[in-house]
Amino acid sequence: MKREFAVIGLGRFGGSVCRELSSEGMDVLAIDTIESKINEYRHIASHAVIADATDEKVLKELGIRNIDHVIVAIGEDIQASILTTLMLKELGIKKITVKAQNDYHEKVLNKIGADQVIHPERDMGRKIAHSIISNNILDHLELSDDHSIVEIKAGTKLVGKSLTELDIRARFGCNVVAIKSGEANEINVSPLATEVIEDEDVLVIIGADKDISRFEKQLVIDD
Ligand code: ATP
Secondary structure, X not given: OOOEEEEEOOOHHHXXXXXXXXXXXXXXXXXXXXXXXXXXXXXXXXXXXXXXOOOHHHHHHOOHHHOOEEEEOOOOOHHHHHHHHHHHHHOOOOEEEEEOOOHHHHHHHHHOOOOEEEOXXXXXXXXXXXXXXXXXXXXXXXXXXXXXXXXXXXXXXXXXXXXXXXXXXXXXXXXXXXXXXXXXXXXXXXXXXXXXXXXXXXXXXXXXXXXXXXHHHHHHOOO
């Protein structure tokens, strides 16, 4: 069954979410207070409506209650973002994702029950910083404030060694949960301790940021 989404706020972030969901064939209700934005998204989203999301009556009239997942991408106007989230919560929306503008905003959103709070600028900044530190760090996914999953291309210090030899869990406290190899990125989940790391392999590692960082410094970044 086609899933239904609503995107409130069609700035760069909300607009991009709306485009992507629509191109994946999802049913998207796009909402913004600005007419020119709605005109831009009229042919992209399934429905595009000029509306102020802080008006509960309007939200009800739009039938927002029947939507599976609402993305609140109102940026600058933190008050409007919080108020909208609160009303969506009261209306019983199953899943609410909200873009936070700063750490205080994020805290409030978590308190009022947003299911997912994202901070795209901060998260992307962190990812870029990690990939700048080392070309071997291909991806960085934050699990919490202090835990992550990273994808690391095996460099000279890792290639040819087995997981037993490297003893990553005991030395660094983090775990290799998968190894991707070959051009097809074949994935070996929960590799055996005897697994030998080959050139061009990608290690998927989970752990505390401080442990992953020690691992990166010692075994990933070339001297
Ligand atoms: P981005 O970085 O994603 O471009 P931003 O963080 O700069 O966005 P804004 O441009 O302030 O965020 O807001 C995003 C969109 O949300 C704007 O198009 C704005 O018109 C819309 N918006 C703001 N308040 C409301 C509201 N109460 N109801 C609906 N849309 C709103």
